[in-house]
Amino acid sequence: xxxxxxxxxxxxxxxxxxxxxxxxxxxxxxxxxxxxxxxxxxxxxxxxxxxxxxxxxxxxxxxxxxxxxxxxxxxxxxxxxxxxxxxxxxxxxxxxxxxxxxxxxxxxxxxxxxxxxxxxxxxxxxxxxxxxxxxxxxxxxxxxxxxxxxxxxxxxxx
Amino acid sequence: xxxxxxxxxxxxxxxxxxxxxxxxxxxxxxxxxxxxxxxxxxxxxxxxxxxxxxxxxxxxxxxxxxxxxxxxxxxxxxxxxxxxxxxxxxxxxxxxxxxxxxxxxxxxxxxxxxxxxxxxxxxxxxxxxxxxxxxxxxxxxxxxxxxxxxxxxxxxxx
Numbered sequence: 001x002x003x004x005x006x007x008x009x010x011x012x013x014x015x016x017x018x019x020x021x022x023x024x025x026x027x028x029x030x031x032x033x034x035x036x037x038x039x040x041x042x043x044x045x046x047x048x049x050x051x052x053x054x055x056x057x058x059x060x061x062x063x064x065x066x067x068x069x070x071x072x073x074x075x076x077x078x079x080x081x082x083x084x085x086x087x088x089x090x091x092x093x094x095x096x097x098x099x100x101x102x103x104x105x106x107x108x109x110x111x112x113x114x115x116x117x118x119x120x121x122x123x124x125x126x127x128x129x130x131x132x133x134x135x136x137x138x139x140x141x142x143x144x145x146x147x148x149x150x151x152x153x154x155x156x157x158x
Numbered sequence: 159x160x161x162x163x164x165x166x167x168x169x170x171x172x173x174x175x176x177x178x179x180x181x182x183x184x185x186x187x188x189x190x191x192x193x194x195x196x197x198x199x200x201x202x203x204x205x206x207x208x209x210x211x212x213x214x215x216x217x218x219x220x221x222x223x224x225x226x227x228x229x230x231x232x233x234x235x236x237x238x239x240x241x242x243x244x245x246x247x248x249x250x251x252x253x254x255x256x257x258x259x260x261x262x263x264x265x266x267x268x269x270x271x272x273x274x275x276x277x278x279x280x281x282x283x284x285x286x287x288x289x290x291x292x293x294x295x296x297x298x299x300x301x302x303x304x305x306x307x308x309x310x311x312x313x314x315x316x
Contacts, residue, residue: 005163005164005167006163006164006166006167006251007167008164009163009164009165009167009168009171010167010168010170010171010251010253011171012168012171013167013168013169013170013171013172013173013174013175014171014172014174014175015171015175016171016172016175016176017171017172017173017174017175017176017177017201018174018175018176019175043175045254046293048293049254052253052254055253093164093168095168095210095213096203096207096210135204135206
């Protein structure tokens, strides 16, 4: 189903108000470059509004709803194709999270073209920019750690 | 300036995600029936997004922005006419807060037609319904208190 302009605008407002666009870099030795890249677009609500998030999921036609232990539920788009589809649709209407959407689209494109460890490090540096855009205080996984691991494991010259 | 359909839909999504529609009943002996009725539609953001709330204020063309002491800012529509204007505009696009919007419009209409203490008590009972819709835990000012005060002060038969 194709989203109407009004539906795209509504989703943008809701995401600006109560959603999140981010990418996590998770250490995972089973991945070629030792980190998993985990992008997501998430909409939050309290458990009482479960029906609403399922309505939104039907409207967008992708992703899944997950119950958290703290009484919140999340509607998550976690795969590249769904995220690209949604963000391309709503980008013209986003305000607060427009930069995050643009960064996400850049990161996903870069990820698809990543071949070498050096490409991967560039990608990790792009992902770092989410932290500034999202005012995040924690900076646990970032490109410095990626660089350190890639050197230690011989992917990059020491 | 007239809002476009997309603008109305965007504002609805943002209000559904991060806004509030409510009415407070505040004890105030300078008012005829001893309570002030204070309706509001509020949009919240952290101080860092001040510009965004001013953009929204310009878009809607009414209301004011207020800085709170806790680092949040609020864009508030607090007068009947502005609230009626906005809610009539966005009602078709609201989902999560549609019932609150309809209740607010009913309350404002009822308020405009309030003449007697008995009308005022009916109005207070309508206002009570916000607490259930907004899942509020506090129930400090409600129609029972209004009724008690109106009886004590001789507006209603004891």
